[in-house]
Amino acid sequence: MDVGARWPDPSRGEPRRVLLVARTSARGLASASKALGTLHNGRGPHGLDLLAVVLVADAPGRLPLDLLRRVRVLRSAARVLRVPWIPAWRTGDTPRALPRQLDRLAELVGSGLYAEGAVS
Numbered sequence: 001m002d003v004g005a006r007w008p009d010p011s012r013g014e015p016r017r018v019l020l021v022a023r024t025s026a027r028g029l030a031s032a033s034k035a036l037g038t039l040h041n042g043r044g045p046h047g048l049d050l051l052a053v054v055l056v057a058d059a060p061g062r063l064p065l066d067l068l069r070r071v072r073v074l075r076s077a078a079r080v081l082r083v084p085w086i087p088a089w090r091t092g093d094t095p096r097a098l099p100r101q102l103d104r105l106a107e108l109v110g111s112g113l114y115a116e117g118a119v120s
């Protein structure tokens with residue numbers, strides 16, 4: 001369930017187990033860091049279980065070193081899964097094959113990721 005840019009509220013039937021999703025841009029990584037800080041400082045909703053921080057590539061290619069350093073800091077505070085650049089997603093198309101990195105994410109959330117038509 002996507003709850004947007006807010007924390008889920010388990011008392012309203014929303015999920016207790018969450019993934020924090022962000023782009024790998026400077027702004028996205030800063031937002032993820034701020035949200036992690038909120039959870040770690042006990043200022044977030046009580047009873048949430050953070051499964052992982054999911055970082056979605058904001059552009060093709062390697063991350064610049066300063067952004068890679070920010071990812072390492074996030075990794076020191078939480079489990080981090082990275083999703084590579086997938087050109088088909090940019091235009092709303094379905095990729096012919098999904099990258100292996102999505103296997104770990106699918107296992108984590110118990111998803112039938114490959115049931116939607118994009119099979120590797």
